[in-house]
Amino acid sequence: MNKTVGEISKKYGHIGSYLLMTPKSFAVFGNESNDDMVAVGTGKNANTKFLIDGGMVEINKTALLTLIQAVDTLTASSAFATVLLTSHSMGLIKETIKKLDATHLRIHNIGNLVRISIFNYRKFLSNSLIQRAITQKIKYYDTDNANIGSNFTFTLNTNSFLKLPNQDMNIRVGTNSICQFEPLKENVKYLLRDQEIIEPVTTFFSDRLACQISLSLDPKS
Amino acid sequence: MSELLSINDAIAEIATSWRKTTQAILDTAKLLKKYQLESNWSQIQEKLDSENIMKISVQKFLLGIGNNPVLMNHQNYQKLPPHYNTLYHLSTIKSDKLEKLIDKDEVNASTDLADARELALKYSEKRKLKASLPKLPKVTFVITFDTHTGFKSKANRIYKQLVSEFGDEAIHMKLDI
Numbered sequence: 505m506n507k508t509v510g511e512i513s514k515k516y517g518h519i520g521s522y523l524l525m526t527p528k529s530f531a532v533f534g535n536e537s538n539d540d541m542v543a544v545g546t547g548k549n550a551n552t553k554f555l556i557d558g559g560m561v562e563i564n565k566t567a568l569l570t571l572i573q574a575v576d577t578l579t580a581s582s583a584f585a586t587v588l589l590t591s592h593s594m595g596l597i598k599e600t601i602k603k604l605d606a607t608h609l610r611i612h613n614i615g616n617l618v619r620i621s622i623f624n625y626r627k628f629l630s631n632s633l634i635q636r637a638i639t640q641k642i643k644y645y646d647t648d649n650a651n652i653g654s655n656f657t658f659t660l661n662t663n664s665f666l667k668l669p670n671q672d673m674n675i676r677v678g679t680n681s682i683c684q685f686e687p688l689k690e691n692v693k694y695l696l697r698d699q700e701i702i703e704p705v706t707t708f709f710s711d712r713l714a715c716q717i718s719l720s721l722d723p724k725s
Numbered sequence: 726m727s728e729l730l731s732i733n734d735a736i737a738e739i740a741t742s743w744r745k746t747t748q749a750i751l752d753t754a755k756l757l758k759k760y761q762l763e764s765n766w767s768q769i770q771e772k773l774d775s776e777n778i779m780k781i782s783v784q785k786f787l788l789g790i791g792n793n794p795v796l797m798n799h800q801n802y803q804k805l806p807p808h809y810n811t812l813y814h815l816s817t818i819k820s821d822k823l824e825k826l827i828d829k830d831e832v833n834a835s836t837d838l839a840d841a842r843e844l845a846l847k848y849s850e851k852r853k854l855k856a857s858l859p860k861l862p863k864v865t866f867v868i869t870f871d872t873h874t875g876f877k878s879k880a881n882r883i884y885k886q887l888v889s890e891f892g893d894e895a896i897h898m899k900l901d902i
Binding site: 546583584585588649650651689 | 771786788816820846
């Protein structure tokens with residue numbers, strides 16, 4: 505389908521102000537608050553061009569080619585796993601991010617189960633802890649609607665996650681530190697980079713006590 | 726007698742043929758699931774679409790189906806509807822719940838798209854995120870004021886005092902007018 509610059513900017517402008525268009529595809533990126541995120545889609549365009557804030561930028565062909573190749577390599581990778589999240593789950597996770605003022609969410613597997621832990625990393629840092637009450641709350645979402653090839657952990661920036669549409673989402677956790685989010689009703693891929701942060705909490709199920717145990721370091725101690 | 730036999734034969738023949746549709750959908754979902762982890766998945770996906778074999782939107786439906794362990798269980802094949810969009814909506818139901826629905830025959834080969842959507846919606850709305858920390862003890866105070874005049878500012882003063890003592894995440898104020 506033919507997509508004009510205007511249409512792409514209107515739909516994906518919140519992802520970034522940089523737009524790369526090739527005869528077969530487009531890529532949007534370059535927002536400071538979510539510079540870990542790129543949206544790539546397909547479309548027929550007359551020629552290759554690079555735009556910033558809707559205005560054409562003249563760059564030499566070699567640089568343009570390097571940029572196109574760099575975008576292509578983001579999706580060319582094998583995957584650790586794929587997970588399906590419904591629009592309802594996406595909404596639930598976003599709501600929790602806002603409630604906890606969460607900075608990150610971590611997708612990881614526990615055997616055949618995929619767990620999404622949502623946390624505010626600032627609460628675990630002693631130098632940024634200003635409140636008297638310590639609320640190292642972590643919420644998690646579990647699903648077994650997944651295809652797990654091998655063990656993995658992948659942490660996302662919540663600012664970027666909040667920019668994803670509330671649709672059923674096929675998530676592909678790549679081995680190249682890129683996670684692809686493919687909405688069911690859109691022919692586009694949202695690529696998010698791994699933030700390599702793990703919440704400093706150990707959570708496990710105790711058979712002896714028959715309950716879930718969480719151990720966390722107190723930043724005040 | 727022979728008429729009855731021929732009816733049964735006809736039903737068996739039609740049912741076997743019809744069930745092959747479900748089998749084909751689930752087998753294709755299994756194949757897509759297998760290749761989805763490969764490094765050239767993006768190219769496979771695009772080629773299936775550009776060569777008009779399978780649209781990307783249909784691939785996504787089948788991948789959702791392929792990820793669901795209950796739908797992919799061979800023992801359930803005959804109990805499932807032969808439509809990929811109906812199966813997709815069923816795939817969004819948590820697997821333990823879906824297993825029970827199949828066992829109770831609430832999901833069967835004649836389940837249609839509307840039923841599947843309704844079930845998916847019903848069971849997804851019940852999902853809540855769990856907290857990794859246990860529930861903490863809670864105290865509720867009820868303060869009744871004599872008049873409406875200035876009750877909000879009085880309540881705010883009390884709230885601020887409690888927040889300064891215990892932090893804003895520990896205090897929840899509810900005004901009942």
